Amino acid sequence: MSAEAVTVRPEDFKLRSHEALHDAHLRSSFRGAMDFLIERRALQFPDLQAFERLRKMGEQVRQHALNHLPDLLETLEANLTARGVQVHWAETPEDANRIFLDIAQRHEASLMVKGKSMVSEEIELNHTMAAQDIECLETDMGEYILQLDGDRPSHIIMPAIHKTKQDVAEIFHEHINGAPLTDDVNELIGIGRQALREKFGAAKIGVSGVNFMVAETGTLVLVENEGNGRLCTTVPDVHIAITGIEKVVEKLEHVLPLYALLPKSATGQAVTTYLNIISGPRRDGEKDGPQEMHLVLLDNGRTQAYRETRYRATLQCIRCGACMNHCPVYTRVGGLSYGTTYPGPIGSIISPHLVGLESTRDLPTASSLCGACGEVCPVKIPIPDMLMKLREAGRHSVTESMTPPSQALVGQGTVRRLGEVLAWKGWRLLYSNAALYRLFAWLAPRLRWLTPPVQAGWTQSRAPLKPAPQSLRAMLAQRRRDGGG
Amino acid sequence: MSANPIRDADARARGAIFKRLRAAPAGEPVAVPDVAGYYAARAVPQDESRTARFIRHAQSWRAEVVETTPADWPQALAGVFADKRPARLLLGRGTAIAETVAGLLPAEQLRWYDEPLAGIKKELFDEVDAGITTTVGAVAETGSLLLHPTPAEPRTLSLIPPLHIAVLHERQIFETLHEAMSTQRWTDAMPTNVLMITGPSKTADIQRVLVYGAHGPKELVILLIRDGGGA
Numbered sequence A: 001m002s003a004e005a006v007t008v009r010p011e012d013f014k015l016r017s018h019e020a021l022h023d024a025h026l027r028s029s030f031r032g033a034m035d036f037l038i039e040r041r042a043l044q045f046p047d048l049q050a051f052e053r054l055r056k057m058g059e060q061v062r063q064h065a066l067n068h069l070p071d072l073l074e075t076l077e078a079n080l081t082a083r084g085v086q087v088h089w090a091e092t093p094e095d096a097n098r099i100f101l102d103i104a105q106r107h108e109a110s111l112m113v114k115g116k117s118m119v120s121e122e123i124e125l126n127h128t129m130a131a132q133d134i135e136c137l138e139t140d141m142g143e144y145i146l147q148l149d150g151d152r153p154s155h156i157i158m159p160a161i162h163k164t165k166q167d168v169a170e171i172f173h174e175h176i177n178g179a180p181l182t183d184d185v186n187e188l189i190g191i192g193r194q195a196l197r198e199k200f201g202a203a204k205i206g207v208s209g210v211n212f213m214v215a216e217t218g219t220l221v222l223v224e225n226e227g228n229g230r231l232c233t234t235v236p237d238v239h240i241a242i243t244g245i246e247k248v249v250e251k252l253e254h255v256l257p258l259y260a261l262l263p264k265s266a267t268g269q270a271v272t273t274y275l276n277i278i279s280g281p282r283r284d285g286e287k288d289g290p291q292e293m294h295l296v297l298l299d300n301g302r303t304q305a306y307r308e309t310r311y312r313a314t315l316q317c318i319r320c321g322a323c324m325n326h327c328p329v330y331t332r333v334g335g336l337s338y339g340t341t342y343p344g345p346i347g348s349i350i351s352p353h354l355v356g357l358e359s360t361r362d363l364p365t366a367s368s369l370c371g372a373c374g375e376v377c378p379v380k381i382p383i384p385d386m387l388m389k390l391r392e393a394g395r396h397s398v399t400e401s402m403t404p405p406s407q408a409l410v411g412q413g414t415v416r417r418l419g420e421v422l423a424w425k426g427w428r429l430l431y432s433n434a435a436l437y438r439l440f441a442w443l444a445p446r447l448r449w450l451t452p453p454v455q456a457g458w459t460q461s462r463a464p465l466k467p468a469p470q471s472l473r474a475m476l477a478q479r480r481r482d483g484g485g
Numbered sequence B: 001m002s003a004n005p006i007r008d009a010d011a012r013a014r015g016a017i018f019k020r021l022r023a024a025p026a027g028e029p030v031a032v033p034d035v036a037g038y039y040a041a042r043a044v045p046q047d048e049s050r051t052a053r054f055i056r057h058a059q060s061w062r063a064e065v066v067e068t069t070p071a072d073w074p075q076a077l078a079g080v081f082a083d084k085r086p087a088r089l090l091l092g093r094g095t096a097i098a099e100t101v102a103g104l105l106p107a108e109q110l111r112w113y114d115e116p117l118a119g120i121k122k123e124l125f126d127e128v129d130a131g132i133t134t135t136v137g138a139v140a141e142t143g144s145l146l147l148h149p150t151p152a153e154p155r156t157l158s159l160i161p162p163l164h165i166a167v168l169h170e171r172q173i174f175e176t177l178h179e180a181m182s183t184q185r186w187t188d189a190m191p192t193n194v195l196m197i198t199g200p201s202k203t204a205d206i207q208r209v210l211v212y213g214a215h216g217p218k219e220l221v222i223l224l225i226r227d228g229g230g231a
């Protein structure tokens, strides 16, 4: 099963978003879902001042953690190790996959059950394991549906939001043995529940993401509604958690404001069904829980976002998805258009660090800079600001930018065009040299008949641009001569 | 020389990551977050008792709350059994409720969680239709239960059976999760697993239609033992 997911490249953003805009079905279902999430979120924050106080706390917790990131990671590692968790470090997705593969091979595992984890998608774990004949099964209902269908998530919180119940009915009927064709949602979830229960019982390895890590106690915190996360971290003999190095906070109580913000911002729920706080594998005498527990900490560009303070706030993100739900571009083109693990505004500011500016150069421009993302972000990431900075980094090559070369983004200057650079240089020369400018102003009206009647996209619905028949200077001089005031 | 290439790669990656992090410039200093201060400053609604607030919130998440007294709770629980008719109830041995619970159902309807998961897994997934646990507390502002699974009451006891019955004492209801974790001093000795459970498991992954019983329990019944003698 698990047909290979269609590859979408961030380079193709413009093309894909164009297609998505013309898919009426996708647009209306997406729009509906986003309106629903926006409305539900607003109900959770009726008092704007209280919201501001809470998100100030959230911001402070994340900034405090990032300010002490290397120290906290050392403390976390020491405490987790003391509790019997094996901590692994991965610079790249390849490193991370190698770690998974090694553990799987040592346990002769052919099946892994996996809870929702964006970082596992970032490293394309399913795909890599499949190549080694290891099935990595999604167990979050939405992700499971997509995996059966060989599709990709379009939203980080509601991954299968672009599927209708009829779509799901057909997918289940086709891929699950003995599944009747029904579009009753209750029955469909029942079918999924039953099919997956067998897998939970059989899998040797459970994989999960992590929402927050606590340095002082050596603790992983997982947030979910379905219970599949608890099953993945409890039933199999081995639990492997994977997350980015930035997810750590200092103290257990620091998790509280973040947890108070996350589900409210994500789905407009005050709390999730489960808050699962794990501090180690099964201890002596305990009857369940994994016998072996691993944590894989992934860099994959995060240290690059970290090393320049102006991009660092990107790492405050708690992956709630609110910025997407409120983004006028995202709500129209959908998550699939981006071709990156993280779509929408947060995707546009994190992806350049993860995969370089070269392939993601269009993403920072996929924004009207309306500011909605920055206003709803529960940890106050100045997203519009960051988008501007990335646009600038795209335009300026390392040599001409203010960025020291050691801190340049991969692919910096990638949007720079020679013609454009020359045009601006010429403009500067003209406007800073009086004699030259006078010559230009004298010449332009006289040569106006030379301007082409068709000017690329501009003239599709506008009159062609032409210099005025008379320059402003000449007009003023004329008026003065005529005795006007 | 280590013979383990994965361990070597780990060490290399670790070194490189820390080198980059340590080389980065310091960020703008921020005050140490005062989470306790934040919660202390928050106004608690006065128009409703803490218990009433807990019940209202728990019910809003589709938990059933059965109120009872220290004297009557066995009858109240018998009422829950009569209503839900569990064919096989999973329970832990030696807890504060074990003996009483065992007295309410015929022995063949009881399944004691006596062996490690591997030995009971199949039964747990296929036959057991209810599990009963104690709780260490609850949170009024969200209607949530707090559990610290133990050798007697493992993590899966509140997870795999379709019906979860939880016994809660009113005096253990806290206003916030912060109050619960600081009063009970969780960080002094972190249990391997702490759970906050709010309602039965659920999903809205298909067309945003809310369905209960995604992977965890489909039903959650809270047996709330009120303080003193009266309700």
Ligand code: SF4
Pocket (backbone or CB within 6 Å): A265, A316, A317, A318, A319, A320, A321, A322, A323, A324, A346, A373, A376, A377, A378, A379, A380, A381, A383
């Ligand atoms: S950037 Fe802010 S709003 Fe967007 S996902 Fe991250 S935390 Fe949520």
